[in-house]
Amino acid sequence: MSKIITINRQFGSGGRELGKRLAAELGIAYYDNEIITQIAGRSGLAEEYVNSIVERKPIVYYPITIGRTFLAHTPQPLDFNTQIYTEQHNIIKELAAKSDCVIIGRCADYILRDLKPFRIFVYADMPSRMERCRAKAPSDEKALTDKQLARYIDDIDNERSDYYKFFTGQKWLDAEHYDLMINTSGMSIKEFAPALANMIRIKK
Amino acid sequence: MSKIITINRQFGSGGRELGKRLAAELGIAYYDNEIITQIAGRSGLAEEYVNSIVERKPIVYYPITIGRTFLAHTPQPLDFNTQIYTEQHNIIKELAAKSDCVIIGRCADYILRDLKPFRIFVYADMPSRMERCRAKAPSDEKALTDKQLARYIDDIDNERSDYYKFFTGQKWLDAEHYDLMINTSGMSIKEFAPALANMIRIKK
Numbered sequence: 001m002s003k004i005i006t007i008n009r010q011f012g013s014g015g016r017e018l019g020k021r022l023a024a025e026l027g028i029a030y031y032d033n034e035i036i037t038q039i040a041g042r043s044g045l046a047e048e049y050v051n052s053i054v055e056r057k058p059i060v061y062y063p064i065t066i067g068r069t070f071l072a073h074t075p076q077p078l079d080f081n082t083q084i085y086t087e088q089h090n091i092i093k094e095l096a097a098k099s100d101c102v103i104i105g106r107c108a109d110y111i112l113r114d115l116k117p118f119r120i121f122v123y124a125d126m127p128s129r130m131e132r133c134r135a136k137a138p139s140d141e142k143a144l145t146d147k148q149l150a151r152y153i154d155d156i157d158n159e160r161s162d163y164y165k166f167f168t169g170q171k172w173l174d175a176e177h178y179d180l181m182i183n184t185s186g187m188s189i190k191e192f193a194p195a196l197a198n199m200i201r202i203k204k
Numbered sequence: 205m206s207k208i209i210t211i212n213r214q215f216g217s218g219g220r221e222l223g224k225r226l227a228a229e230l231g232i233a234y235y236d237n238e239i240i241t242q243i244a245g246r247s248g249l250a251e252e253y254v255n256s257i258v259e260r261k262p263i264v265y266y267p268i269t270i271g272r273t274f275l276a277h278t279p280q281p282l283d284f285n286t287q288i289y290t291e292q293h294n295i296i297k298e299l300a301a302k303s304d305c306v307i308i309g310r311c312a313d314y315i316l317r318d319l320k321p322f323r324i325f326v327y328a329d330m331p332s333r334m335e336r337c338r339a340k341a342p343s344d345e346k347a348l349t350d351k352q353l354a355r356y357i358d359d360i361d362n363e364r365s366d367y368y369k370f371f372t373g374q375k376w377l378d379a380e381h382y383d384l385m386i387n388t389s390g391m392s393i394k395e396f397a398p399a400l401a402n403m404i405r406i407k408k
Binding site for chain 1: 325327329377379380382383384385386387389391392395396399400402403406407
């Protein structure tokens, strides 16, 4: 049976580390930023721009001058969003069809629902997420106060949650959309990943 | 380090089976209906009556005749509820102090929070829960139509959720109160329990 594993994750919870380790344990592909690179390649949009849009809720600007037809020819932000989501949708389907894999975020759990992926949600309490961020963050994020960092983490998660809701109609944190929800607070992901891989081998 | 495992579970999701198997794998005690028996013994209330109250939200009857002091001497349903919750609270604390154990439901995750138990929530989709109920149910439950059974399951879970909210102030289904949330739909709990036991050995 195929092994497609999707991982949604709170920012700073170690979802990517868990995903990479799971993929290594199970000997399957791992996709994260590779998807962004491919979208940029296909859409002709800059990688940085794609990255700034993906997993953020589209902002819909209502044209003030509705009825002035020349506006129809100017690409609006929502067009780019939809274009990127469509490319992402196609790329994720192609990757999953090609081989077993772990895919991080990007509504892959919803896009691939017909393949019955093993759907994981990774989360952690705020102190653990802050600690992980500080250990891994670029220097400008390190300069944030605790309060600013907590706010920054919450903002990113709210964007992910809104994005997920917008494109799937589902709530990001609803247990019913997942097979397993894992709280990584105080956990060694390195030690935990092999045990989880065993569990997934059994469940599939 | 101590191994206290608490399991909250949707009705029909296999939480008890998982709990029993985990306790066997880890070689620790398992507490479920034993708690009811002890409450009954200590409170002098019938076991059946205790069972009908535990994990149901207390119903508060407001006396219509407030101010008539003789009412203060008549035990009200809320008194029994509080008495039972208090006994339960004490018994769960005593059991956890005595030895490592698995405790099913009864707000044990909240009551024992200072001991940092490993907190599991077990759930499943409705078809899986109905199948499990039909396989294990007494004959009168077997006579229910699918619609009636789904309603019955939802009613029990609503009661558990209300009870939990009433005594802990927390939402039953909030991921942040758990270390692991497991969807048992289509899963062999017998095969899964040893892998989970390994994971818990690592995390503690």
